[in-house]
Amino acid sequence: MPGNGPFVPGELVLLLDPDGRRFLVRLGEQDSLHHHRGAVRHADVIGQTEGTLVRSSQGRLFAALRPRLIDYTLDMPRRSGIVYPKDAAHLIAWADIAPGQRVLESGVGSGGLTLALLRAVGERGQVIGYEARADFIDLALSNVHAFGNEQSGNLLVRERDIYAGLVDTDLDRIVLDLPEPWRVLPHVPAKLRPGGWVAAYTPSIVQASQFVEALRASRRYVQVETHEVLLRGWHIQDQAVRPEQQMVGHTGFVSVGRLICEPAEPGSRVRQP
Ligand code: SAH
Numbered sequence: 355m356p357g358n359g360p361f362v363p364g365e366l367v368l369l370l371d372p373d374g375r376r377f378l379v380r381l382g383e384q385d386s387l388h389h390h391r392g393a394v395r396h397a398d399v400i401g402q403t404e405g406t407l408v409r410s411s412q413g414r415l416f417a418a419l420r421p422r423l424i425d426y427t428l429d430m431p432r433r434s435g436i437v438y439p440k441d442a443a444h445l446i447a448w449a450d451i452a453p454g455q456r457v458l459e460s461g462v463g464s465g466g467l468t469l470a471l472l473r474a475v476g477e478r479g480q481v482i483g484y485e486a487r488a489d490f491i492d493l494a495l496s497n498v499h500a501f502g503n504e505q506s507g508n509l510l511v512r513e514r515d516i517y518a519g520l521v522d523t524d525l526d527r528i529v530l531d532l533p534e535p536w537r538v539l540p541h542v543p544a545k546l547r548p549g550g551w552v553a554a555y556t557p558s559i560v561q562a563s564q565f566v567e568a569l570r571a572s573r574r575y576v577q578v579e580t581h582e583v584l585l586r587g588w589h590i591q592d593q594a595v596r597p598e599q600q601m602v603g604h605t606g607f608v609s610v611g612r613l614i615c616e617p618a619e620p621g622s623r624v625r626q627p
Contacts (some may be wrong), residue, residue, distance in 0.1 A: 364382075369387055369408075369416045370416060378429045392410030394411075394416050426469070446474045450551060453478060455527055460485065463531065469497070482511075516530075528552045535554035550613050553610045555607070578612075579611075581607065583608070
């Protein structure tokens with residue numbers, strides 16, 4: 355990830371126009387952002403510090419900043435649905451994904467969740483992705499590298515069908531975003547360390563239900579929960595203080611459970627109060 359120094363050629367920069375609209379550009383010495391409020395020359399951004407205001411050819415001021423990870427994720431090329439930032443953040447909190455962990459993720463898709471996981475596990479951690487389709491692997495790796503992530507070395511992607519089994523062991527967490535996450539569960543106890551979490555992101559509540567019932571039926575998981583995250587922005591301007599009129603109505607459900615060493619008593623509801 356780029357540091358805190360001056361902007362350099364080749365770096366991704368977020369330009370905010372006078373109305374606050376976002377434009378993600380990759381700095382090239384000869385390039386410009388062509389905007390109806392005038393052209394912004396990248397050469398005027400290169401060498402400046404973050405937060406600088408640059409003037410367009412029409413004299414309008416644009417702010418130059420490094421993009422947040424979510425500015426990038428929402429803008430990058432994708433061919434699958436991605437896990438939205440609100441759901442990725444929630445999954446990271448509830449599956450307790452933290453620096454230094456070894457996290458297995460499947461499928462990798464466009465790499466949206468992969469980027470969030472790489473950041474969460476930090477430079478000492480590792481993300482191992484299983485993805486069935488080679489074209490998605492290429493896209494995800496290109497998206498991860500294009501963010502300029504110095505942690506992309508901590509990512510290992512295998513072209514594999516995860517339903518057929520796991521070849522990696524000593525995993526701290528397993529994160530699933532694929533159609534039938536319950537089909538992975540038979541392989542989990544041998545590869546996930548006890549106390550480790552498994553999480554599934556599913557667009558449909560029927561999938562969430564089938565996953566949770568499979569966790570319960572095995573009696574190997576506790577602290578089993580399913581959540582839906584509703585994010586509502588607020589419009590705040592003078593006396594007009596109200597919720598935004600538009601919301602993303604639905605993305606998906608996050609289900610989590612935690613592996614224990616042996617099956618709990620039949621019918622036991624060992625769980626967090
Ligand atoms: N979380 C990703 C999106 C994943 S889309 C993101 O944020 O960008 C689901 C992916 O799962 C697809 O790429 C699909 O090819 C992959 N997939 C489906 N079944 C699979 C399986 N059995 N093993 C591995 N990958 C699988």
